[in-house]
Amino acid sequence: MxxxxxxxxxxxxxxxxxSAEVQALLDRTKEKLGYIRNGQTAxxxxxxxxxxxDALSRAANQNPASGLTRKEKELIALVVSTENRCQPCIFGHAAALREITGDALWVGRVEAxxxxxxxxxxxxxxADYALRITRAPGEIEPGDLEPLRQAGLKDGDILDAAAIAAYFNFSNRINSAIGVVPNAEAFAAHR
Structure with a gap:
């Protein structure tokens, strides 16, 4: 049956x-992940x-001059997505972090x-900065950047972190607003 x-x-x-441009985007996604994200299809x-x-995602996440590691970028994405309870994004970013770290338990702890x-x-x-951007962006003050600087982040890195968190807040909100179902492939990946 x-x-x-x-x-x-x-x-x-x-x-x-x-269009050829949209098809090329879907082909790139399928080549990279092995499937097309439901959020894209929706x-x-x-x-x-x-x-x-896609253009905004690439601009925020693929800056070759960024001092942020791929792990740090995915951590920001997962913290934002978890706070927003965006299932497709949680599944996708948890899978990416599992791939990067090889540590499914650690990623599960980050999710929890x-x-x-x-x-x-x-x-x-x-992570704290990403959470602040997600919960209360209007309350961020200059002093909120100090923990980032004390942790060794340069101002360009802080800008990258802000852009990544802001982008994923957008992505989470559109997925949640139209009820995008998470991809089972993302949930199962790299466990």
């Missing part, structure tokens, strides 16, 4: 014919949005409560 595929979001909008009805989100995960002082400063 064939199982009925569940919808990938609460929306039932039909995607237009995919946005296909608005190609400019899926392309814009990063404060108890044995973060380095630099990682803790980044």
């Amino acid at each position: 064939a199982t009925k595929q569940s919808p990938i979001s609460w929306l039932t909008v039909k995607a237009p014919r995919l 946005l296909l009805a608005r190609p400019e949005l899926v392309l814009g989100q 409560n990063f404060r108890h995960a044995g973060l380095s002082p630099r990682e803790r400063a980044l």
Whole structure:
């Protein structure tokens, strides 16, 4: 008996014919992950949005001049996604951190409560900052940057951390607002 595929979001909008640019984006995702993110598929009805989100993601996360490591970037993404309770993003960023660290237990501890995960002082400063950006961006003051500087982060790194946290707040909110279902592949990856 064939199982009925569940919808990938609460929306039932039909995607237009995919442009070469959108198809190339989906092909890159599939090559990188082995599957296409449900969040991307859910946005296909608005190609400019899926392309814009990808461009913003690359600008925030793939700056070659950044002093942040891939692990630190994914830590920021996971802290933001966990705070926002964005299931597709939690599954995806936890999988990426498992791949980077090879430590599924540590990643699980970060998901449950990063404060108890044995973060380095630099990682803790980044996680605290990401949480502050997520919970109360309007309350951030100059003094909130001091723990980051004390942990060895330069101002360019702080800008990168802010951009990454802000981007994932956007991504989390759009996924949650339209009910994007997490990819089972992400949940199972690198365990």
